[in-house]
Amino acid sequence: MSLTTDQRATFAAVADVLIPGAGTQPSATAAGVPERLDWALTHRPDLASPLADALDRCAAAGDLESALDALAADEPHLLEALTVLTAGAYLTTPAGLAGRPYAAAPRNVTDEIDSYVDLLEVVAERDFEIRGV
Amino acid sequence: MHADEVNVIQGTGGNAVSVHEQQEQRPDDGRPADVLIVGAGASGGVAALELAGRGFRVVCLEQGDWNIPDDFTGNKPEWELTKLKQWNPAPNVRQGAADYPVDTSETPIEPLMFNGVGGSTIMFSGHWVRAMPSDFKVRTLDGVADDWPFTYADLAPFYDEVTAHIGASGLEGDPAYPDPHTFPNPPLPLGKYGLAAAKGMDKLGWHWWPAPNAIASKNFRNRPACQRFGACESGCPTGAKASTDLTHWRDAIDKGARLITGARVRRLTVDAQGLVTGAEYVDRDGVVRHQAAGVTVLAANGVGTPRLLLNSTSSLFPNGLANSSGLVGKRLMVHPYASVYGTYEEEMETWLGPAGQALQSLHFYESDPSRGFIRGAKWNLMPTGGPLRNTLWEPGQDWRTAFGPAFHDRLQNTFGHTSEWGITTEDLPEEHNEVVLDPTLTDADGIPAPRIRYTISENTQRMIDFNVARAVEAHQAAGAIHVDPIPVVRESGWHLLGTARMGDDPSTSVVDQWGRAHDVPNLFVIDGSVFVTSTGMNPTATIMAVALRAMRHLADHRSDQQFAG
Numbered sequence: 001m002s003l004t005t006d007q008r009a010t011f012a013a014v015a016d017v018l019i020p021g022a023g024t025q026p027s028a029t030a031a032g033v034p035e036r037l038d039w040a041l042t043h044r045p046d047l048a049s050p051l052a053d054a055l056d057r058c059a060a061a062g063d064l065e066s067a068l069d070a071l072a073a074d075e076p077h078l079l080e081a082l083t084v085l086t087a088g089a090y091l092t093t094p095a096g097l098a099g100r101p102y103a104a105a106p107r108n109v110t111d112e113i114d115s116y117v118d119l120l121e122v123v124a125e126r127d128f129e130i131r132g133v
Numbered sequence: 134m135h136a137d138e139v140n141v142i143q144g145t146g147g148n149a150v151s152v153h154e155q156q157e158q159r160p161d162d163g164r165p166a167d168v169l170i171v172g173a174g175a176s177g178g179v180a181a182l183e184l185a186g187r188g189f190r191v192v193c194l195e196q197g198d199w200n201i202p203d204d205f206t207g208n209k210p211e212w213e214l215t216k217l218k219q220w221n222p223a224p225n226v227r228q229g230a231a232d233y234p235v236d237t238s239e240t241p242i243e244p245l246m247f248n249g250v251g252g253s254t255i256m257f258s259g260h261w262v263r264a265m266p267s268d269f270k271v272r273t274l275d276g277v278a279d280d281w282p283f284t285y286a287d288l289a290p291f292y293d294e295v296t297a298h299i300g301a302s303g304l305e306g307d308p309a310y311p312d313p314h315t316f317p318n319p320p321l322p323l324g325k326y327g328l329a330a331a332k333g334m335d336k337l338g339w340h341w342w343p344a345p346n347a348i349a350s351k352n353f354r355n356r357p358a359c360q361r362f363g364a365c366e367s368g369c370p371t372g373a374k375a376s377t378d379l380t381h382w383r384d385a386i387d388k389g390a391r392l393i394t395g396a397r398v399r400r401l402t403v404d405a406q407g408l409v410t411g412a413e414y415v416d417r418d419g420v421v422r423h424q425a426a427g428v429t430v431l432a433a434n435g436v437g438t439p440r441l442l443l444n445s446t447s448s449l450f451p452n453g454l455a456n457s458s459g460l461v462g463k464r465l466m467v468h469p470y471a472s473v474y475g476t477y478e479e480e481m482e483t484w485l486g487p488a489g490q491a492l493q494s495l496h497f498y499e500s501d502p503s504r505g506f507i508r509g510a511k512w513n514l515m516p517t518g519g520p521l522r523n524t525l526w527e528p529g530q531d532w533r534t535a536f537g538p539a540f541h542d543r544l545q546n547t548f549g550h551t552s553e554w555g556i557t558t559e560d561l562p563e564e565h566n567e568v569v570l571d572p573t574l575t576d577a578d579g580i581p582a583p584r585i586r587y588t589i590s591e592n593t594q595r596m597i598d599f600n601v602a603r604a605v606e607a608h609q610a611a612g613a614i615h616v617d618p619i620p621v622v623r624e625s626g627w628h629l630l631g632t633a634r635m636g637d638d639p640s641t642s643v644v645d646q647w648g649r650a651h652d653v654p655n656l657f658v659i660d661g662s663v664f665v666t667s668t669g670m671n672p673t674a675t676i677m678a679v680a681l682r683a684m685r686h687l688a689d690h691r692s693d694q695q696f697a698g
């Protein structure tokens with residue numbers, strides 16, 4: 001299913017309530033979350049319907065914070081869909097994790113034994129009761 | 134990916150081969166199998182490789198499909214979104230075509246599994262841990278439950294063989310064990326968070342050791358070295374993890390085993406003499422077929438196996454196959470699991486794999502009655518994954534705790550800063566913990582689905598409380614600025630054990646020490662169902678060692694074995 005223009009406008013507004021800007025961290029719309037939403041939905045098509053329901057309820061309520069309170073209380077699966085898609089989109093935009101010290105994999109396995117061998121010798125020399133031998 | 138697509142994989146000899154082409158070269162000629170295996174997971178893979186290599190004509194029925202590493206999303210942007218659904222370990226969440234529903238309204242623990250070639254090793258975290266000698270003698274040592282029909286020493290050669298075969302990574306010499314058992318690959322990195330935890334354990338004087346993992350730290354046979362995506366529990370995207378589709382099935386097929394995917398077994402069939410004659414299954418097109426076999430081996434996990442036995446009623450076996458003891462489905466053990474999260478001021482790269490365990494502790498594994506409970510728990514230190522996991526809103530919370538102005542601070546403070554001491558507790562067998570057939574729920578093929586009834590015992594609850602309190606101390610000793618314990622994690626039921634237990638007495642057990650059903654001499658069970666007690670360890674190494682021991686015995690004694698037909 002595809003979202004209507006009104007639903008997309010509501011999503012942009014709700015997304016900024018969920019992820020506002022703070023310092024150097026951009027808000028959802030500044031990071032491009034509305035434009036990323038369709039990508040997120042291609043990977044979670046099961047959330048399309050609950051997202052649309054959540055957005056319709058937000059639009060009908062007017063005040064978005066109150067609408068989110070009502071979703072949390074009455075329709076938690078709708079709020080779950082809304083928050084997962086919003087955060088999931090945000091954290092895969094270039095701006096979403098910019099400025100954080102995140103050096104993602106792939107990373108080669110390295111031999112770190114030298115960094116802890118002294119600690120390990122203490123363990124190896126300690127008595128350990130082995131039962132049932 | 135379906136097996137009827139051309140599925141190019143890498144054989145152990147380094148030659149590109151096609152599963153599809155291999156199997157087309159061995160068309161189903163209608164002849165009965167010598168051995169039929171139900172389930173292509175950990176124990177099924179062991180059975181197929183051992184028996185095909187010993188000259189048996191092996192056929193395996195698997196309700197799921199093949200996957201290749203590129204199917205998994207751990208190295209792709211959509212990883213965390215799909216981990217919550219398509220690659221979720223809970224079949225009730227995943228709801229894939231190969232999955233069957235499980236009624237979990239009467240259990241605090243959700244069962245986790247994967248249905249496909251490799252079984253739950255596709256999604257397991259690869260903790261490759263042996264049971265302790267005491268695990269096989271809990272009645273003798275602690276006066277509870279029952280002793281196993283064999284000892285640690287009996288099983289040790291099979292642990293050695295399976296560990297070498299799958300290319301486990303670890304460090305020799307853990308003083309918790311009686312033998313300095315070795316690993317073919319060196320240990321995986323502890324990482325920043327692992328080193329901090331080790332220093333905390335050192336302050337407390339508590340046991341820890343670099344953790345053994347079924348993950349290759351170096352290129353090993355047909356598998357590359359781990360690239361540390363930390364996505365082990367949603368399918369390894371590089372093939373470094375030792376799932377049995379990679380470690381066993383390709384070799385088993387090379388040796389002549391035939392693996393039929395998309396084949397959901399609905400019941401086992403028997404003859405007038407009470408021998409099992411094979412299995413009825415529903416193929417991918419909904420057609421009911423029969424695979425005849427001289428011997429049938431169940432390897433369908435601690436829920437799937439009792440489900441199948443209970444669905445296989447007949448005039449000879451009105452209470453289900455192999456169930457004269459009444460214990461099929463009973464004594465379910467699931468290892469109630471606690472997570473204790475520690476958050477550190479320093480950034481610790483806790484998104485990096487393996488996940489996988491960085492280190493483990495067996496300090497509180499053995500019984501100490503002064504603690505108020507019998508038996509104990511194994512601890513594993515794990516990373517906490519990607520950024521999305523650190524932002525999730527949980528029903529029941531005020532959304533403002535996770536979103537709104539709190540969003541960035543929460544992400545900043547937890548992502549990369551939080552590690553988990555996971556606690557696997559040894560729950561003891563109790564007959565009221567059980568897998569039964571649900572009176573109304575069925576799978577997509579109309580086959581009655583299982584229902585789990587499970588309660589956490591007082592002994593286990595005390596074990597949880599004690600170990601959680603100690604894990605809080607471990608994080609604090611390591612410098613955590615915030616500790617968040619979750620005493621019982623609902624989505625933690627990886628270890629499905631005990632529902633067709635081994636034993637010498639047919640009145641108190643379902644199968645003998647070789648997995649042979651007391652009631653049906655050509656029926657074997659070799660998955661985690663056969664566990665007498667749960668041990669406090671991640672069970673896959675033990676499941677595969679027990680399966681290898683059983684199937685080698687079957688092959689060695691084939692002249693004494695009864696075959697149907």
